[in-house]
Amino acid sequence: MTERISGWWRWAMVAVCIYMAIWISNRYLLVNPQVIWVWAGEYALWAAITLGAIARFFPALTPYGWRPVTILLGAMLSGLEIFIGAGPGTKVRVDEWMTALIGIAGVAILARVLPAAITRFWFGQEVIRQGPLPRPPR
Numbered sequence: 073m074t075e076r077i078s079g080w081w082r083w084a085m086v087a088v089c090i091y092m093a094i095w096i097s098n099r100y101l102l103v104n105p106q107v108i109w110v111w112a113g114e115y116a117l118w119a120a121i122t123l124g125a126i127a128r129f130f131p132a133l134t135p136y137g138w139r140p141v142t143i144l145l146g147a148m149l150s151g152l153e154i155f156i157g158a159g160p161g162t163k164v165r166v167d168e169w170m171t172a173l174i175g176i177a178g179v180a181i182l183a184r185v186l187p188a189a190i191t192r193f194w195f196g197q198e199v200i201r202q203g204p205l206p207r208p209p210r
Contacts, residue, residue: 077196087125094153098153098154108168108171111169111170115173116176119146123183123196127194127196128195146176147176150169202203
């Protein structure tokens with residue numbers, strides 16, 4: 073197994089901080105169905121940082137493994153955040169959860185179509201100095 077890329081913990085700590093900020097802010101803000109897309113933006117930001125952390129922590133998984141792990145982890149954590157506690161009715165909560173999943177899936181798709189120069193930094197491949205950098209698998 074390939075060793076972890078240095079600095080993975082920084083990305084992981086930022087992802088944890090973003091998730092905690094989402095959790096706290098959504099507990100104290102009233103849900104307005106007209107701004108439900110805020111969940112997509114919040115979780116898209118979280119997913120982008122988490123994808124970078126996972127790529128640095130498990131470099132052997134390759135993007136084919138990083139993206140599904142990010143989506144699965146995002147689905148579980150967003151569901152936990154949205155469905156636990158007092159709040160609006162179940163129908164609104166399901167809408168919030170599906171919107172959060174759209175944001176997470178959007179990042180996973182974006183990771184597949186961005187240029188290699190961007191994904192090398194995002195996935196931590198710029199720190200590997202074992203010869204020329206190969207193009208990341210799509």
